Amino acid sequence: MAPTQQSPLNWDLTKDQIEVTYKRLINEKKTLLDTIAALPLTEATFDSVVLPIARLDNETAAEFGVITFVQHVSTDKELRDASTDAEKALVEFEIECGMREDVFKVVDTVYKATDQSKLSPEDARLLEKTHLDFRRNGLALPKDQLAELRTIKKRLSELSIQFSRNLNEADVELLYTREELDGMPDDFIAGLKTKDEDGVTKYVITTQYPDLFPLLTLATREESRKRMAVAGESKCKENVAILEEAIELRQKAAKLLGYPNHAAFVLEVKMAKTPEKALSFLKDLRNRLAPLGQSELDQFRKYKQEDLARQGQAATNVVVESWDYRYYMNKVKEREYNVDDEAIKQYFSMDNVTTGMLSIYQTVLGLKFVEKKGVSQWHEEARLFEVWDGASDTFMGHFYLDLYPRKGKYGHAACFPIRPGSQLSDDTYSTPVAAMVANFSKPTPNTPSLLKHDEVVTYFHELGHVMHHLCSQTRWARFHGTSTENDFVEAPSQMLENWCWEPKVLRGFSSHYQTKEPIPDALLDSLIKSKNACAGLFNLRQLFFGLFDLTVHTQADGKVDTTKLWRQMRQDISLIQPAPNTWPAASFGHIMGGYDAGYYGYLWSQVFSADMFYSRFRKEGVMDPQTGKDYRFKILHPGGSRDGGDLLRDFLGRDPTIDPFLKSLGLE
Numbered sequence: 001m002a003p004t005q006q007s008p009l010n011w012d013l014t015k016d017q018i019e020v021t022y023k024r025l026i027n028e029k030k031t032l033l034d035t036i037a038a039l040p041l042t043e044a045t046f047d048s049v050v051l052p053i054a055r056l057d058n059e060t061a062a063e064f065g066v067i068t069f070v071q072h073v074s075t076d077k078e079l080r081d082a083s084t085d086a087e088k089a090l091v092e093f094e095i096e097c098g099m100r101e102d103v104f105k106v107v108d109t110v111y112k113a114t115d116q117s118k119l120s121p122e123d124a125r126l127l128e129k130t131h132l133d134f135r136r137n138g139l140a141l142p143k144d145q146l147a148e149l150r151t152i153k154k155r156l157s158e159l160s161i162q163f164s165r166n167l168n169e170a171d172v173e174l175l176y177t178r179e180e181l182d183g184m185p186d187d188f189i190a191g192l193k194t195k196d197e198d199g200v201t202k203y204v205i206t207t208q209y210p211d212l213f214p215l216l217t218l219a220t221r222e223e224s225r226k227r228m229a230v231a232g233e234s235k236c237k238e239n240v241a242i243l244e245e246a247i248e249l250r251q252k253a254a255k256l257l258g259y260p261n262h263a264a265f266v267l268e269v270k271m272a273k274t275p276e277k278a279l280s281f282l283k284d285l286r287n288r289l290a291p292l293g294q295s296e297l298d299q300f301r302k303y304k305q306e307d308l309a310r311q312g313q314a315a316t317n318v319v320v321e322s323w324d325y326r327y328y329m330n331k332v333k334e335r336e337y338n339v340d341d342e343a344i345k346q347y348f349s350m351d352n353v354t355t356g357m358l359s360i361y362q363t364v365l366g367l368k369f370v371e372k373k374g375v376s377q378w379h380e381e382a383r384l385f386e387v388w389d390g391a392s393d394t395f396m397g398h399f400y401l402d403l404y405p406r407k408g409k410y411g412h413a414a415c416f417p418i419r420p421g422s423q424l425s426d427d428t429y430s431t432p433v434a435a436m437v438a439n440f441s442k443p444t445p446n447t448p449s450l451l452k453h454d455e456v457v458t459y460f461h462e463l464g465h466v467m468h469h470l471c472s473q474t475r476w477a478r479f480h481g482t483s484t485e486n487d488f489v490e491a492p493s494q495m496l497e498n499w500c501w502e503p504k505v506l507r508g509f510s511s512h513y514q515t516k517e518p519i520p521d522a523l524l525d526s527l528i529k530s531k532n533a534c535a536g537l538f539n540l541r542q543l544f545f546g547l548f549d550l551t552v553h554t555q556a557d558g559k560v561d562t563t564k565l566w567r568q569m570r571q572d573i574s575l576i577q578p579a580p581n582t583w584p585a586a587s588f589g590h591i592m593g594g595y596d597a598g599y600y601g602y603l604w605s606q607v608f609s610a611d612m613f614y615s616r617f618r619k620e621g622v623m624d625p626q627t628g629k630d631y632r633f634k635i636l637h638p639g640g641s642r643d644g645g646d647l648l649r650d651f652l653g654r655d656p657t658i659d660p661f662l663k664s665l666g667l668e
Contacts, residue, residue, distance in 0.1 A: 006431050008398055009066055009418065011378040015082040018067045022086040025060050026093045032056055037102035044109045046119065050127055054476050058422035058430065061477045064090065065418035065433070072168070072410035072437060073378050073402055080408055084165055091157045095137075099150050104139040107131055122475050122641045129478070136265070138257055145256050152253045159246045163239050163592040168410060172231045175202040176224060183220035185342050191444045207232045208405050209412070210441045217326040217341070229323035230579045232587070239586035244562055246592060251558025263553040266597040270487045271604070271644055275554055278487075278600045282550070285603065286543050286573065288667055292536030297575050300328040300537075303335075322570075322578050325541075329534045337530035341452045344527060347510040347519040348456055350403065350440065350449035356509020357460060358385075360499060361467055364628035365636075366390045372398075379406070382435075387470045397421065397470045400435040404442045404449070412589065413438040413458050415465030420480035421473055432481060434469040436462050448513055453527060457500045464493030471632050472639035479641040486594075487601035488644030492635055494602075494609035495617075501531050502622050535665050537575065539603070544573040545588070546600035553597040608648055610661035615652055 036049055068090065071083035097103070111131040116124040138149040175197060181189065192211075193204040205211045205228065215228050250262040259265040263275040272278040300320045308315040320328065333339035358369050368388040375384055381404055387396040405411075419433040438459070443449045451459065468489075469481035482489050499505045503524055510519035548569050552560050562585040570584075571577040578584050585591070590599050612631070620627040634651040648656050 008372065008375045008384055009062065009433055011066070011070075011376045013067070013070060013079065015078050018070070018079070018082040018086050021063055021067050022090055025063060025090065028060065029056060029093070029097060033097060033100060033103050036106055037100065039106055041106065041109045044106045044113075046110055046114050046123070046127060049106050049110045050130055053130070054126055054478070055425055058424060058477045061422065062419040062430065062433070065416075065420075069416055069418050069435065070378065071165075072416065073382070073435075075379060075406060075408065077408060080168075084161060088157065088161050091161070092154050095150065095153045095157060098133055098137040099139065099146065099153070101139060101146070104134040107134055108139075120475075122479065125479070125641060126476055132269070136257065136268075141256065149253055149256050152249050152256075156246055156249050156253075159242050159249075160592050163236075163242045163246075164589065166236045166239050166242075167587060167589055168408065170207075170235045171407070171411075172207045172235060174205045174207075174227055174231055176205055177202055180221055180224045181205075181215075181219060182224075183218045184215065185218070187444055187447045187450065188214055188218075188441075190446060191442060207235060209439050210405055213326065214441075216323060217330045219327070222323070225323040225327060226321070226579065229321075230582055233322070233579050233582035233584040236586045237583060239592075240562060240583050243585055243588075243592060244560065246596075247552050247555070247560055247562070248558035250553065250596065251555060261554045261556070262558075263550055263597040266553070270485045270598070270601070272487055272600070275550055275597070278604065279547075279550055281604060282543055282546050282600055286540065286547075288662070289536050289539050289543070289665075292667070293540045293575055294536075296332070296534050296537045299332060300324065303328050303331050320576055322576055325537070325576055329537070333530050333533050337533055338522075338526045339530045339533075340523075344519070344523060345450040345452045346514075347512050347523075348451045348453070349511070349513045350443070350451060352509050352511050352513075353451055353456055353459060354401070356505075357463060360505060360508075360623075361463065362390065363623055363625070365467060365471060365632045366625060366629055367396070367467075367471075368393075378402075381406075395431060397431040398433045399466045399470060400433075402435060403438045403440050405439040409439070410437050411439060413462050415462050415469065415482070417469045417481055417483075420469075420477040420483070422477040422480060423475045429473070432469050432472065434466045434481075436466050438462065450513065453500070457497050460500050461493045461497050464496040465489075467496075468492050468636050468639075471636040473637055474639045474641045476641075480639045483640040485640070485644050486598045487604045488608065488647075489605070490602055491605035491608040491612070491644070491648075492631075494606055495612045495631075497609075498613045498617070499622060501528055503528060505622065532664075532666050539665070541574045541576075542603055544570055545590075546603060547573055548585075548588075549591055549595070549599040550597060552591075607658050607661045608644075608656050610664045611656045611659075612648070612651060614660040614664065 032052060036052065039048060067083055068087040069083070071080045071087065074080050074083070107130060111127060114127060116127060119127065138146050141149065175195060177200065178189070181203060189203065194201050195204055205215060207228070212228060212232050216225055219225050254260070254262040254265040257265060261275070267273055267275055267278060272281070297320060301318050304320060304324060305315040305318045308318065330341060333341070362368060366389065368390045370386040370388065372384045372386055377384065379402065382400050382402040385399050387399065388394065389396055414437055416435045416437060417432070418435055419430065421432040422430050424430050440451060440455055441449050465482055472481040474480045506524060507518055511517070548566060551569065552562065552565065563583045566585045567578055595601070612635070616627050616630070617624070630651060635647050638647060
């Protein structure tokens with residue numbers, strides 16, 4: 001399966017082209033499935049049934065990826081809407097395909113008659129997963145229940161797409177005077193639009209991350225932070241009803257399929273296997289973290305008490321609110337560790353970080369990146385890179401970087417696997433294409449884009465997903481790259497975040513954007529020491545998200561008041577309550593974007609990422625090419641063609657353990 005160098009994807013799309021493409025894709029697959037369903041059972045074999053379906057998925061994956069990706073990045077609302085409509089139609093069609101009784105009858109015959117020991121491991125896995133997909137789609141149910149399940153799944157698809165569309169399109173604008181923005185740095189102010197209101201110049205602040213996070217972290221006036229927090233946590237009220245309907249429908253579907261709840265259905269095919277195991281993990285970790293989190297909260301309360309006293313306000317019974325969380329976390333870093341995020345970011349311009357990061361990935365993973373210009377893009381800010389194997393000079397694929405916010409664009413940071421790698425019908429190999437989409441602060445007339453350290457970590461993490469996609473090589477598209485168990489998929493990227501805490505690595509791409517001097521040792525040392533600053537509260541917050549997700553998806557009837565439950569659990573677990581009269585669950589994109597009953601996976605996979613880093617890279621060298629080669633070929637290369645647990649055992653030489661993770665948090 002030698003990869004063949006392919007041209008970059010074409011992004012010169014029209015609304016009509018998107019519509020024509022998705023309808024053709026639906027027609028091609030329907031025709032194939034009709035043919036397979038009509039096969040006499042005596043002619044049903046792996047080669048005549050399972051392979052043709054998988055081959056068609058391989059052949060059409062690129063077009064599917066392109067037309068459904070456009071909704072996240074295009075500046076043209078008509079194109080975004082067309083892309084959203086295409087995804088809705090394709091997802092609904094895939095639901096229908098997965099619930100065709102006539103096709104399942106043929107697949108079931110093949111599954112029962114095939115000696116899997118005579119298939120290659122990946123082909124055997126393909127057969128196993130294809131058959132399991134049909135069973136999990138209810139094909140063993142009576143016709144009336146199957147019809148009900150089909151209706152539920154289509155409605156869930158509609159709800160998920162609408163939830164995401166509402167989030168992407170929602171952007172609240174607030175107006176602040178310069179005095180109300182006390183504490184905000186000059187480069188932040190310089191990048192803001194202004195409006196005249198009653199003769200007063202006011203600054204426009206949005207709820208997009210490049211505005212939201214800095215203001216909540218740096219604005220000294222509590223009222224200014226509160227306004228922003230309330231605005232951010234009260235977006236998309238219509239999503240509350242969408243989420244609650246989805247939770248109830250998921251529970252109904254699970255019951256129809258014979259599972260006690262939606263979480264049990266979801267976790268069956270993950271590393272954790274059962275909700276009980278995931279909940280036990282989270283609750284054990286919560287017990288370990290709670291004392292640390294409480295001591296950190298006491299420190300926050302002390303700082304806030306001092307601030308209130310300086311302002312002449314009563315300072316008894318001080319409550320740390322949600323809009324105080326980032327602000328006082330930053331104060332801890334400044335006061336206890338002498339870390340000044342604003343000073344640090346002067347040394348991490350976007351250009352330097354990008355160049356340094358790409359160099360690190362090339363060295364560790366044995367790759368070579370070549371930027372391509374003058375080719376079709378969806379936006380002038382997007383950059384395209386070719387990926388080559390550094391040793392053999394074999395072409396491996398493409399990736400895009402689209403790093404700054406704009407209206408209508410996807411609002412978080414993520415890797416989009418646009419085209420999976422796979423073997424085509426002519427025995428050539430279709431090389432993968434991925435895009436990293438983010439929302440870092442844009443350059444201003446006076447300064448380049450400057451990244452805070454936590455943004456550097458985010459950059460490393462999401463580019464890690466891109467590398468997972470590019471370094472994987474599988475025969476079948478369904479197993480490529482990040483198509484692993486959801487509670488394993490974050491581990492490879494989380495592991496690579498550790499490079500952001502290595503002094504030599506940071507020095508390698510730090511350079512003051514004006515003086516060109518490297519970051520001072522004292523500033524760097526303070527940053528490294530602050531790695532576990534507020535680790536208790538930070539991880540309790542992650543635990544809250546995971547426990548909230550599992551709680552709503554283990555309700556017996558699926559009925560849940562998400563706003564009430566969110567408020568109760570947020571206070572109880574994270575120790576900090578949400579802003580009043582808000583509905584933050586309406587913006588919890590993960591729960592409607594494929595991580596339902598799966599958010600626990602972020603912490604679950606942290607265990608594996610810590611074990612990989614501390615047990616191999618820390619001992620053998622963070623830039624050691626042999627360790628990097630092992631990581632690339634034992635963890636990234638197989639994609640989802642093998643179980644995550646098997647990949648870990650190959651790389652570690654043993655079963656993974658939680659000890660390195662606990663030590664990394666300073667808990668043992």
